[in-house]
Amino acid sequence: MTITEYFNLLFTDYTLRTITLGTAVLGAICGMLGSFAVLRKQSLLGDAISHAALPGIAVAFLITGAKDTNTLLLGALVSGLIGTFWIRGMTKKTHLKSDTALGLVLSLFFGFGMLLLTYIQKQPNANQAGLDKYLFGQAATLVESDVILMLIVTGLALIVMLLFWKEFKILLFDADYTKTLGFNTKFIDITITFFIVLAIVLGLQTVGVVLMSAMLLAPAAAARQWTNKLSVMVFLAAIFGAFSGVFGTAISASQNNLSTGPVIVLVASVFVLFSFIFSPGRGLLFRQLRFRRNRRDLQLKKTLQFMFGIVETHENISHPHAIKILNNFQGFAKSSLKEMVEKGWISLNGQEWALTQKGFEEAQTMFDKKDDNE
Amino acid sequence: MSDKIAIQVDDLTVAYNYKPVLWDIDLVVPEAVLMAIVGPNGAGKSTLIKSILGIIDPIAGSVSIYGKPYKKQRQLVAYVPQKGSVDWDFPTTALDVVMMGTYGSLGWIKRPGKKEKKASLEALEKVGMLSFKSRQISQLSGGQQQRVFLARALVQNASIYFMDEPFQGVDATTEIAIINILKELRKAGKTVVVVHHDLQTVPEYFDWVTFLNVKKIATGPVKDIFNDDNLTKTYGINYKVAVNK
Numbered sequence: 001m002t003i004t005e006y007f008n009l010l011f012t013d014y015t016l017r018t019i020t021l022g023t024a025v026l027g028a029i030c031g032m033l034g035s036f037a038v039l040r041k042q043s044l045l046g047d048a049i050s051h052a053a054l055p056g057i058a059v060a061f062l063i064t065g066a067k068d069t070n071t072l073l074l075g076a077l078v079s080g081l082i083g084t085f086w087i088r089g090m091t092k093k094t095h096l097k098s099d100t101a102l103g104l105v106l107s108l109f110f111g112f113g114m115l116l117l118t119y120i121q122k123q124p125n126a127n128q129a130g131l132d133k134y135l136f137g138q139a140a141t142l143v144e145s146d147v148i149l150m151l152i153v154t155g156l157a158l159i160v161m162l163l164f165w166k167e168f169k170i171l172l173f174d175a176d177y178t179k180t181l182g183f184n185t186k187f188i189d190i191t192i193t194f195f196i197v198l199a200i201v202l203g204l205q206t207v208g209v210v211l212m213s214a215m216l217l218a219p220a221a222a223a224r225q226w227t228n229k230l231s232v233m234v235f236l237a238a239i240f241g242a243f244s245g246v247f248g249t250a251i252s253a254s255q256n257n258l259s260t261g262p263v264i265v266l267v268a269s270v271f272v273l274f275s276f277i278f279s280p281g282r283g284l285l286f287r288q289l290r291f292r293r294n295r296r297d298l299q300l301k302k303t304l305q306f307m308f309g310i311v312e313t314h315e316n317i318s319h320p321h322a323i324k325i326l327n328n329f330q331g332f333a334k335s336s337l338k339e340m341v342e343k344g345w346i347s348l349n350g351q352e353w354a355l356t357q358k359g360f361e362e363a364q365t366m367f368d369k370k371d372d373n374e
Numbered sequence: 375m376s377d378k379i380a381i382q383v384d385d386l387t388v389a390y391n392y393k394p395v396l397w398d399i400d401l402v403v404p405e406a407v408l409m410a411i412v413g414p415n416g417a418g419k420s421t422l423i424k425s426i427l428g429i430i431d432p433i434a435g436s437v438s439i440y441g442k443p444y445k446k447q448r449q450l451v452a453y454v455p456q457k458g459s460v461d462w463d464f465p466t467t468a469l470d471v472v473m474m475g476t477y478g479s480l481g482w483i484k485r486p487g488k489k490e491k492k493a494s495l496e497a498l499e500k501v502g503m504l505s506f507k508s509r510q511i512s513q514l515s516g517g518q519q520q521r522v523f524l525a526r527a528l529v530q531n532a533s534i535y536f537m538d539e540p541f542q543g544v545d546a547t548t549e550i551a552i553i554n555i556l557k558e559l560r561k562a563g564k565t566v567v568v569v570h571h572d573l574q575t576v577p578e579y580f581d582w583v584t585f586l587n588v589k590k591i592a593t594g595p596v597k598d599i600f601n602d603d604n605l606t607k608t609y610g611i612n613y614k615v616a617v618n619k
Contacts (some may be wrong), residue, residue, distance in 0.1 A: 039464065163483055169472050174460045177526075180427045180453040181478030228465045228510040 006254045016253065022142040022150060023245030023264060026203050029154040031219030031241025032161070035234045036192050038220040039172045043213075044099065045087070045193075048106040050200045050212035053085025054113025057134050057204070058120060061338045067130065069146055069205055076134075076201045084111050084197055110209070137208030137261035139249060150202050155354055157195045161234075168192060169230055207261040218268035219244065226281035226282060244268035300336055304345055308363035317360045320352040379441070380534055380565040381426070386435030388418070388425050395421050397589045399435070403567065405533075408560045409582035410570040410596075414523070414609055417587040419569040423536045427453055439534060446521040449479060452532035454523050456539055462512050468522050469507040472497055475529035490529075497525040502551060517548035524552060535559060535566045542571070553579050576600060 001009070009016050037046055053076035061067065061076025083105045090101035117131055133141065161168065170178045171188045179185045189333065196216070203212050223236035246266030277285050306326070311317050323337070340346045345359030355363075378523075387394065387471040396418040403409055411419045422518075424430040426437050428444060433515055439447035452475070475497070476490040498504045501521040505515065514522065520540055520589035527535055535556075541549050556566050570576065576583060576596060585608040592604045 039461075041461070166477055166480075166485060167482065169466075171465065173464050173471070173474070174455065176424070176455055176459065177453060177474070178447070178477075179429050180451065181476075182448045183482075208524045224465065228467070230465045233465050324515055 001254045003254045004249055006250045018144055018147055019139050019142045019253075019260075020246055022147040022248050023139055023206055023249045023260070024242040025147065025150045025154055025245075026199075026206055027215065027219065027241030027243070027245030027264070027268075028238040029150070029157055029199045029241075030203060030215040031223070031237035031239070032234055033157065033196050034216035034218075034220040034241070035223065035230075035237045036168065036172060037196055037216055038224065039230075040143070040192075042098075043217050045084075046089060046196065046200055046216040047213035048102040048109075049080045049084055049197050050204065050209050051106045051113070052109035053077070053080040053201055053204055054134065054209050055079050055116055056082075056113075057131065058113055058116035061120060061131060062116070069141075069143075070149070071130075071199050073204065074251045076204055077197065079109065080197045080201055084193060103261070113209075119196070133208075134204050135208050135210055135213075136259060137204065137206045137211070139206045139260035139264075140257075141205060146205065153198055153202060157199070159194065160191065164188065164191065165231075172230075207264060211261055211265045214265040214268060215241065215244075218265070218272050222268075222271040222275040224280050225275035225281070240271045244271060245264075295330055296336075300340060300343075303336055304340065304359060304363050305366065307346065307353070308360065311355045311360065318347075318354045320349060320354040320358065323351050323353055326353075376563070379403070380405040380407075380439070380566070382438045383426060384436050384438075386422070386432050386437070388421055388424060388430060388432045394588060396425065396432070399586075399590050401584065401590060401593055403565060403582070403593075405565055406558055406560055406563045407582035408568070408580050409568045410568050410576050410580040411584045411586055412570055412573060412576065413586035413591075413609065417588055420440075420538050422586060423453075423567065423569060425536055427451065427536060432452055438525045449530075452527040452530040452534040454527045454535065454537040454540055457516065457520050457523060457542065459538075462514070462519060464511065466511060467507065468503060468509050468511055468514065468518075469494060469498065469510060471522050472525045472529055475526040476526060478530060490602050493529050493531075494525070497529040498522075500528060500555065501525045514583075517544040520544050520548060520552070522554065528555075535564060537566070537568045539569050539571065573605070 006016070010020060011017070029151060034046070056075035056079025057072045058075075059079070060072050063075075064071050066072075087098070087101045087105050090096050090104070091098045095146050096104075110222065120131060155200075167183060167188050170181075170183075171185055171192075175189075178188070200212050200216065203215055207215050219237040219241035220233070222240050223233045226236055227233050242269045244264050245349055248267045249260055251267065252258040252260040252263040275283070277283055303326070307321075310321060310325070311319070336347070337348060340359070341348055343359075344356060345362055346353050346355055379402055380400065380510060381403040383399055386399040387395055388396040388402075397468065399422065409614065411422065413419050425432045425435075426444065433466070437444040439450055444451070447477075469491075472494040473486050473490060476486050476493060480486060480490070495504065498507055501524050503518060503521050503525060506522075507519060511519065511522065520542075524537075537556075540552055544552070556568070556579075559566055568580070577600060579595055582594070583596045584593040585599075585604050587608050591608045592599050
């Protein structure tokens with residue numbers, strides 16, 4: 001199947017449509033909530049939470065013996081939340097830094113989860129196979145009820161975010177100050193974190209424990225490059241996330257059923273890479289271009305100032321001088337002289353240059369000018 | 375200064391683990407003074423402000439604002455944190471940061487409207503930053519960021535202002551602009567408490583001072599208590615002798 005065939009099938013094939021819708025919605029909610037995680041400098045929290053969810057899946061299976069997604073994800077949610085509160089507790093009550101707490105919880109929970117998984121696999125029970133799909137996710141197992149659950153949670157997260165937008169924003173920027181205004185910062189904090197955990201748990205089936213944090217971070221990191229406005233950033237992150245989901249699914253379905261989760265994450269990473277290089281404000285490319293242009297500009301101005309210094313003492317400012325006398329000055333080059341002619345600062349006549357009235361005034365007032373932005 | 379008591383702190387003690395950071399602080403600040411809190415590094419100056427504002431939980435003690443517990447009087451109090459305490463790369467503009475000062479009176483969920491925007495623009499104008507209102511905050515200089523923080527507190531229209539090192543890393547122009555605004559606030563009957571590091575400027579800027587080094591050394595009018603004796607008690611060296619050696 002080619003990508004074109006895939007997009008044609010999208011409108012007729014029920015399974016494909018379900019899976020695509022699921023990955024799109026998942027990408028959107030992860031991008032949206034991931035923005036908050038990134039701005040709180042809690043990028044690694046997502047990684048810790050997703051790994052912490054693994055033992056919950058195993059325990060839920062051991063207790064109920066059931067393999068339906070909702071039961072297992074409920075287990076994941078519980079153990080994800082326990083992991084989160086451990087991290088919070090550790091950083092609050094001990095001297096450990098948050099990266100240490102995150103690392104500890106991540107490896108402890110993941111190790112325990114893996115242990116349980118191997119134990120389950122040794123059980124004489126035909127029902128046991130397939131739990132390991134939560135490690136790397138398997139989008140093909142998405143069914144309509146899963147997608148409906150995702151839509152409900154996304155809708156809920158959206159409503160809460162719009163209601164508490166102002167509170168979320170101020171907490172992200174300045175938590176101490178928020179407290180002095182009388183807001184219950186703990187409540188806001190827990191609400192944000194709860195929805196982040198919820199989004200992660202929803203993604204486990206599709207993207208899996210190991211790669212889930214990339215779903216959270218990549219769209220947000222890409223979106224940050226394009227805007228200086230929080231609302232636009234959250235919106236863009238949701239869009240980038242959704243597109244990563246759709247394209248990831250398309251590529252994986254059209255290329256011999258490549259594993260969907262990793263492909264989605266790779267597509268999201270392409271968004272990040274592209275944004276880092278090509279975004280107009282913060283992108284590497286335009287920054288480099290601006291840097292070069294500014295340096296060139298300064299070089300011209302320096303040459304102009306040097307000429308101004310020579311001309312200043314003459315009565316006739318346009319008295320011609322030999323180009324040779326510029327030679328001992330670094331900023332001088334044929335091309336820069338040409339550019340100065342184009343700007344109308346000087347005129348060239350054979351081996352001689354002369355400052356124009358415009359160039360003279362430009363040099364005179366160069367340092368009086370204020371920053372354009374002010 | 376009036377006869378009214380603006381801030382009263384009783385038996386305030388704060389400790390991180392076993393080490394006391396503030397020990398049994400009693401403090402009375404009258405209304406309409408401009409007070410500096412001075413003391414060496416680690417004396418607990420910022421901690422004192424933060425525990426008065428409930429950002430840090432003290433292990434003992436109480437704070438009252440105009441005779442009532444602080445928690446009931448929050449709307450009378452504004453806070454200017456240290457400039458370095460936030461991430462200035464946050465995606466927002468100068469005006470947006472100042473608008474945050476209106477969030478407290480708005481309460482939960484309600485969004486700022488025209489009235490709040492107008493007040494915020496006025497506050498920006500007061501600190502000389504109106505032309506920067508749409509500027510992304512990371513593109514502001516240190517002094518401009520400090521002014522934005524001050525504007526955010528001004529828009530709260532409080533009676534008492536707490537400021538944590540507002541002169542840190544700002545140039546002379548900004549320092550003068552800020553101190554003039556603070557003096558104006560005092561004239562309008564507001565009380566201003568400032569964590570301050572530059573002992574040279576204390577007599578010029580402030581009329582009230584508190585010496586702090588874990589314990590409260592002294593508090594009162596600058597002209598009465600800003601002397602060698604208290605400086606030596608607070609800093610452990612004879613300040614004037616050490617400077618002029």
